[in-house]
Every structure is written in C-alpha cells, then in structure tokens.
Amino acid sequence: MHSSITNVRLAGLAVSTGSLTRDFITDGLALGLDRVMLERTAQTIGLRQRKVAAPGITALDLCEDAARRLLDAAGLDASSIDAVIFVTQTPDHSQPNNASLLHGRLGLATGAAAFDLSLGCSGWVYGLQQAALLCAHGGAARVLLCAGDTLSRLTHAKDRSTDPLFGDAGSAALIERTGLAAAWHFELGADGAGANAIIVPQGGARMPHDSKPLTEIPDLDGNVRHAANLSMQGGEVFNFSLRQAPPAVAAVMRHAHYTVEATDGLVLHQANRFVITTVGRKCGFPAEKTPSDVVERYGNQSSASIPCALIHAFTEPLSARSLRLVLCGFGVGWSWGAVAAEFGPLVIAPIQPYPYSA
Amino acid sequence: MTSAEKLQALQHDVDFFVGATEHTPLATLPNWGSLAVLLVILHCETKYDLVVTGPQVRGCKTVGDLLKLLP
Secondary structure, eight states, X not given: OEEEEOSEEEEEEEEEEOSEEEEHHHHHHHTTOOHHHHHHHIIIIIXXXXXXXXXXXXXHHHHHHHHHHHHHHHTOOGGGOOEEEEEOSSOSOSSSOHHHHHHHHXXXXXXXXEEEEOOSTTHHHHHHHHHHHHHHHSSOSEEEEEEEEOGGGTSOTXXXXXXXXXXXXXXXXXXXXXXXXXXXXXXXXXOGGGGGGEEOOSSSSSSOTTSSXXXXXXOTTSOEEOTTSOEEOHXXXXXXXXXXXXXXXXXXXXXXXXXXXXXXXEEEOOSOHHHHHHHHHHTTOOGGGSOOOHHHHHOBOGGGHHHHHHHHHHHHHHHHSOEEEEEEEEETTTEEEEEEXXXXXXXXXXXXXXXXXX | OOHHHHHHHHHHHXXXXXXXXXXXXXXXXXXXXXXXXXXXXXXHHHHHOOXXXXXXXXXOOBHHHHHHTOO
C-alpha cells in the first residue's frame, strides 16, 4: 500500500536502551560452545554485544524515559501532545494498552488519543505513517510515537538462533503538522503466510499461558525452547527480507524521485549486519550509506532499531540540516514498511541506557 | 556450470565445504547448522540470484543434493 503524506515533519528523536551488557562470545562460552565457531559466527553475522533491560524494566519504562528526555531536549510540555502511539509486542499487560499507561505517566491531556500498534521490526515505519496521518488529516498538531520491545525476555538462553540476537530498547519521536509541502512517501505491506516464521506460540488467547506445561524441546541444531519462547526460522526470515525490503525501498524512492546518489542514507531495520549488508546491497546502496554497526553495540532492538540507527549514524547532520533518507523495517507478521523523506533539522536526545546507574 | 564448478564456487564462498565432495553427507560437515544454512542461502542469492528456502537446504542429505538446487 502506497501513501504520500504532506505537511508533516519529524521534530525529535530519542532512544533509551537496556542497561545490562551481554557479550556474545562470553555467553556462548558459558554454554560450553566452541570459541572458534563463536568467533566465526560473530564475524559472519555481526554479533558482538547487546544491551538488555535490567530485571523489572519493561518497554514502557524505556519509552517513558526516552519520551521524557526528548520533551526536555525540545523544551516542550507534555500537554502539547495530541496523541501517543505505542508500537510494541511486549506490552506491560494484555489490557490496558501501553499507550494509555504512558499517557497517564506523562500526564497528557485527556483530549489526547492513545493507542498501541502490535508490530515488531517494521513497526517504527508503520507508526510513523500513522503519526503523519494524524498530523496531516487527523486533527493532531503534535504526535508522540513510542516504539520498543524487551524481546530478550522471550528467548531461551539455550536457543542460539534467537537469544544472542536481541537487545531491549525504547524510542520516542515527535511528529508535527507543519506548512512544509514536501511529501513523505510510504510503502506498507504484509504477508500473513509467513506468520509462523517468527512467533511466540503460547501466552495469547489462542494458547493461554496456563493451557499446557512449558516443555523444553531441542531442535535439529540443538537449540532449546518452549512454547512461550520466541521461535524464529532464520533462513526464512532472511529470504523474506531479501524478497520484500528491496522492492519496498525501490517503490518509495521512485515516488520520491530519489536516486541512490542523491540519497544521504538507507537506514534498514538493524536485524544483524549479515542481513543489513545483503539487503542494502540488493537495494543498490553502497555500504557507507547503509549504517550496519548499531546492532553490534545494542543488538536487534525490534521497532526501536531504526530510530536508534538514525541517532547513532546521523545525529550531527540531522541536528543541523535536512537529509534525504530512506528507511525500511521488516519482520514479524510478515510485515514491512518503507519511507522516503527529508528529515531534519530535528532535536535529538542521545542514546542512553536506562536506568542510568544500573 | 558443471557440478565441480558449482562445488568450487560454493567452497569459495562458504569454507565449511572445503574438502567436501558431492557425496559428503551434510550432517558430517563439522559446522553444519543454522549458520551454514544461512550462508548457503546467501551464496545462492549472490551467485545465482536464486532464492532457496531454509527447508529446501535442510532437505538435502548430501553436498550433491545441494548442488542440484543450483542452476
């Protein structure tokens, strides 16, 4: 689905990460794995360290911290926000939604709307499109978009196909109505045929948490997980990414009349370096325009990975001027979203762990 | 390409296959596993612009079976 939305701007970005550092090699050695193979995997896939949330810290906490820091940096009061959108697959509760909880924590006006989007790695672009629509056509002047997950809580320590990959983070972004006519060009898509490729089977309404015992089952590679753990078919995820992301990127660039040469950067969902470099190459972008080192510092941060990569790679230029950027997220669902737009100048609060003292 | 040429190209991109022949069972390769499957998928995509799936690769018993997936 294509949409072009005008009269909006990205006004600010912030990301708060988990405060605990996990090291890929150290964790693997603790499980008795071979160092040579671990180093080889680290080199090939691009795994080094990741930041995970301290016990008791949720995506809501991380996003609240990011939102507070962003509002401070922008000199804005929470009462100026007309809507809050919360993108997450790890909400505090099944009811109420995280957006309402954040609405209460920040003290937003009762006239401000609050709703969640249940999306993962594509979620920031989906959320950005919804926020832009609210500003352009929905009566909002300023929308707070929060996106984040604590996926490290869903993996089994002995599942090497998922556990070393994920970091925890929460992001906050401000989207505002403006007189600028330059359009943001979006391409959103989904393919439910791939729904089982990334899944936590147990814990929802279909298979409630107490519906059966959590039996640990090893797979062909010796990875262990139970039905309430995140399960991911790595090969299928990789194929999906190669199949769907490049056409979505090409479509938004075509609508925006962007060329690779005239585009300042392609920011992909930071799944891992292996996926980013391959998808980036297939999109026709040189490596220097495709940031891929965020994931080696923080892990795969689900819907917070794109804002984290924007801050990590583009803080200086984005703070000072406008950049032509193409963003693309892809993952659970299957779902994907791409946007081509001019972003900046904008207020950026630096990437920080939360809580700071942990 | 002949099977020998395909095997040589595979060994060039994925050194897990160095020393293997068409008759080598994949399960006997020292590092056969999810990383190897990913690297095979990447090899097919970059070398042949060919999409192969994880189950297709997993379904192969020998290196020769893998080579049969290639054009």
